[in-house]
Amino acid sequence: MASVPIRFYHRYKKTIEVEQVYGERWLRLAYENPVGRFFVWMLARRAFFSRWYGYKMNKRVSALQVIPFIARYNIDVDEFTKSAFDYKTFNEFFYRALKPDARPIAPGENVAVFPADGRHLAFGDVATAPGFYVKGATFTLAELLGDPATAAKFEGGSLLISRLCPVDYHRFHFPVSGAPSDSRRIDGWLYSVSPVALRHNLSYLVQNKREVTLVESPAFGTVAMIEVGATNVGSIRQTYVSGRSVQKGDEKGLFAFGGSCVITVFQRGKIRFDDDVVARSAEHIETYAKMGDRLGVAPA
Secondary structure, eight states: OTTOOOEEEETTTTEEEEOOOTTHHHHHHHHSSHHHHHHIIIIITSHHHHHHHHHHHTSGGGGGGHHHHHHHHTOOGGGBSSOGGGOSSHHHHHTOOBOGGGSOOOOOTTEEEOSSSEEEEEESOGGGOOBSSSBTOOOOHHHHHSOHHHHHHTTTOEEEEEEEOTTSOOEEEOSSOBEEOOOEEEOOBOOOOSHHHHTTOTTHHHHBOEEEEEEEETTTEEEEEEEEOOTTOOOEEEOSOTTSOBOTTOEEEEEOSSOEEEEEEEOTTSOEEOHHHHHHHHTTOEEEEOTTSEEEEOOO
């Protein structure tokens, strides 16, 4: 799979596009080259490497990277809650908040929304999915959730993988209304979750550090949210209050610097994903969509 471009479907433009990958040269060297993979195994997957990089992104001098980053990736500054010149560090810019009207929430009690900005894959039945980032490659819900008893609740359920690139808005939100549990941490490595890496080994998604939250939703039953850490993700920060009811679109937490992903699992028959996302996913093509946009509906 070496040097294969990362294509995605842009939901709003209705076009297939090629992703402009942050740090692509390093990623391809690290995951498509035997010497690079040894470096990842020895160093990059380990927590101290990401802590070191996070430390760099928290230094005041890192703020000098903000404006060039915005210009290179054409990020919409009108969505920010403050001026791009006011961020004191790159990390502060990275997990920036947006204006309340920047991400409208699709209405309807039976409508679920995307939990984050990013590129999404959706499968109506995870047990029969033909593969995620590469045909034939999959993982079990028990591996993902780190608990066979919890996984049993979602047998035959539906799964959404939402991949956040470094250029994306990096706060994640609740896709449905309901009552969330405490977040449960599962310790693990910090491999990259870019398709460059996942095409080499999809199991990075279940080897990496992650946090699991169950949301009891009147319309969608029990919904599992899994935030997955990755290389150079300084931390996964939960900002919600467990046990207190939330509305879909409410902020759940944020990622510090790095690309990462949020995986959402629905119980069997509790959601019907929108046709465009399902069609692209069957072709192993991610759909770009923003947080708050419609993901699917609860069947009548």
